[in-house]
Amino acid sequence: MMESYHELLPGGSERRASLETALETVRSLDRKLSELTEQKNELLAQRAALQESMDKVVPFSGLNYDVRRILGFQYIKFRFGRISREYYEKFSAYVYDTIDTILFKCKEDAQYIWIVYFVPEKLEDKIDAIYASMHFERMFLPDEYDGTPTQAGHNLEDQIRELEAKILQVDQDIVAAINSRKDDLIASYQRISTFSTNFDVRKLAACTKHDDHTFYILCGWMTEQDARSFQKEIENDDNTFCIIEDDHANIMSKPPTKMKNPGLFKPFELYVEMYGLPSYNEIDPTILIGLTYSFLFGFMFGDAGQGLCLLIGGFLLYRFKKVRLAGIISCCGVFSTIFGLLFGSVFGFEDLIPAMWLRPSEAMTNLPFIGKLNTVFVVAVGLGMLIILMCMVLNIVNSLRSHDTEKVYFDTNGVAGLVFYFALACTI
Template sequence: MSSIEKMMFADIAGIDTDLDAVLDIISSCGCFHMENAAAVHVSGSKTNAKRENPYTASLKLLSEIGTLTGIKLQKADCSDIRDSDIEKVREDIRSVRNRVQKMKAEVKKASDNLNAHTMALEQVLHLSGGEGVGSLSVDIEQIFACKHIKVRFGRLPTDSYEKLSYYEDKNFYFLAYGRDKEYVYGFCFAPLSEAEEIDGILESLYFDRIRLPDFVHGSADDAAKSLEKNVEDDKAEVEKRKKELADFIEQKRETLNKYFTKLKTMHDTFELREKVMMIRDKFYIVGFVPERDAERFKKYFEDLKSVSLVMKPCTENGEIETPVKLRNNKFAEPFSMFVDLYGLPAYNDINPTNFVAITYTLLFGIMFGDLGQGLVISLLGLLLWKWKKMTLGRIMERLGVSSMIFGTLYGSVFGYEELLDPMYESLGISFLPFKAIHSINNVLYSAIGIGIFIIIISVIVNMIMGLKEKNYTRALFSNNGLAGLVFYCSLLMLLLGGMLGLNVGGTAYVLGLIVLPLIIMFLREPLGELVKGKGFHIHESPGDFIAANFFECFEFLLGYATNTLSFVRVGGFVLSHAGMMSVVLALAEMSGGMSPVVMILGNLFVIALEGLLVGIQVLRLEFYEMFSRYYTGGGKAFKPVSVNYDEIIE
């Protein structure tokens, strides 16, 4: 059964020398929800035990190492590292960080040399000859060493090179040595006295100057051969440095994960001091433990003789809101995801997961009934759960089974409505399969009937919760209480009798079962105070009270009508599913030889589109037509203290 875990309030006290040991127990037991002790213990001399965390700096260094090396720090067995070894761990982390930085610098230096030699070789190769000239045989250094001539080496766009003829009257010469699809490479020679003017002309032609490095010597062929050897040597050096770094990283990976696990455990445990209250040399810690874990929790403190642990039922503790931990059976457990979306119940409220699981599964199956498509949904859900561990996958498994069951009743298998007819004929069951498309009125009336049943159940649940809380306004006099239930059922009986021609009603019936409950709902708040023994009181002016409650009662009437008619969508989707599959079948029949492909694609489209729409619409019914009547949410989640190894301190 679905319920809310019973909680025990734990009050822990001791001397400061035992604080670290207690925090270690709390962070490792996995069943203690910690609260701020200052909210319970009141004292003028209280202080907070929080101070600067001594493990943050080392974790930041580990994070830096992870960034430099690409290691993803994760939890590992660190039982061989003692608390007394932490200083050695810090020194080793600093040493590893420095070594990694040095090795990364060596890799970068080798890569920079490779890039420089590669780029120089690329430019020198442009001097291998072209445009009617041979390979540059003159020492390149000598060309740039000219005292009276300014030399520029670079490239011109092909279009700009053709425009050089426009400047034949200018005193410069461009010697082309190489060409590719976009550029012409070469030297530009100009007298030193006219260099500035020639540079301006080249700039207007989009000349891109290339500076050859100082290590380029000799002729073009000699320089190219030398650079080719440099490139090969640089590649080997880069690979060597990278391998040294990779080997070192692999060698240290396990050790670094151990260091991370140990330091993260101590860091997160130390952070718990923020909620610890100190009064002189004594500490106080408060929190919650599930009742089923209480005895196990007590055993952790048996060896700490100077530590006091007092546990009491949560009803005795009113200072702090009790956290909520839902307890569900295996079938309903995945549907707690929907409850979390709306908001957890309060500690003394009801756990609606069972109700959600049953109604959601049934409504989905009714609205999306198909034996074949339900099987696909169930298998897809199983795949998502096994592969991605998605809670939605577990829900889809259950919804698929429901769809298969109702699909069997409808006689629908991948849209084929006649496949199961022989089976029912052989069994002698004449009223099955149920053909929704031929019984539209019955489908819509049944959908409204389902809605009426669910609304009544929701009101009854609300009444039970109101009586449990001794909130008589909620349980007896509200629109979702006894008065509302009598009014709703009586009105339905009156309408049903009129439709069937039955003699239901009369003055006494209308006055006693319709008008009187409506008056009670109108006076629900003062009646609630009267039942509590506080007297019949109206706290605002009579005019304001009448106006406000009149419109609220009018809203109640509209709510009954709209909530009931909202369930027509259940029948609507039953019919729409049959209609969509009839279209798919018609398209398959028209396509001839392509009919299998059309059927497969059509079924996949219906599963994706209608499955999503039905899922959303059922969730809407859960939240707006059911939860709004008996459930408020607003509870605080039970979060046991634990070490978060997924969080990296940067």
């Protein structure tokens, strides 16, 4: 891990990068990019301020009068703002001609009308109260512009364009700075990334020292195959040792569970994970769940047409989107199609193809003491009883593996429960 690092860069050139060189490359480029980023942020702030001012000025572009001169009035007071169209029409029809004010309409849209009104200084409180009763929303214009609002708007547009050109130039400078050090940066990244990975591993290790040497001890679990491969990989490395614990009584922690199932049953691991992974020494029930779930689904939802739709749609979603539930649906579609052919059902129609086994709606079975019951119902109950018996057997096997004698014989799902339930099933 601590040797010189070699990297084959694009174009075929080989580049060495020591840790010190990598750090200096990153730091120098970071300083350059920080300066450019700070410069860009200042330009963005200036553009935002100008845009805010422009948003205030543009609605009054219809006022053909110098804004600075309006702001300098002494005996006439002015108010910039907007009023809803509904109240503007009422104000114009019933109020405007009865009060001492001059109103100038600047801009309008479907909801609001932007206006400027002027009142004598002595009457401003009274007139302001009347406008306020009409829900007038006052707005304040910046006082650093000369000319009309239209001229001020054009001036602001020019300034914003200049700032956007400067921002674009800074972005180009950032790209150029990165491209100029691209090869060095790639080599530095790979070098620092290696050290970062090593550090992340060491955070999980116990650290001890002997003389001037530091040792890192990592304890964990690997599959037997991976452990053998790892030992073979480090057999020529004098600084790395791997010890496999053979005494199971000396193991202090509980082994993790890693499920390994055929690809067809991989999606059904979703259901196992929902209820909790089995312990290390227990049987993985994924295959059993996959078979029983798919079989019962097809038995209860036997339809060749809809089964094919589930099969194809689920397969495509699982193949391209990796949706595990879609894989489960696809497996269920297989059994649904099979039972659909056995029941002679296609998209709910039972007269298109002959039934290879029986018609669920017509098939009846005579049972002692009970009478006639639907055959599909009887078979479903029988399958349910069989699954319960299988689960009891699996529980006994798991108990034997964990050396829990009490659970093997006296648990409700142990030998006692199995004998009782099996005798009851046979009696029925």
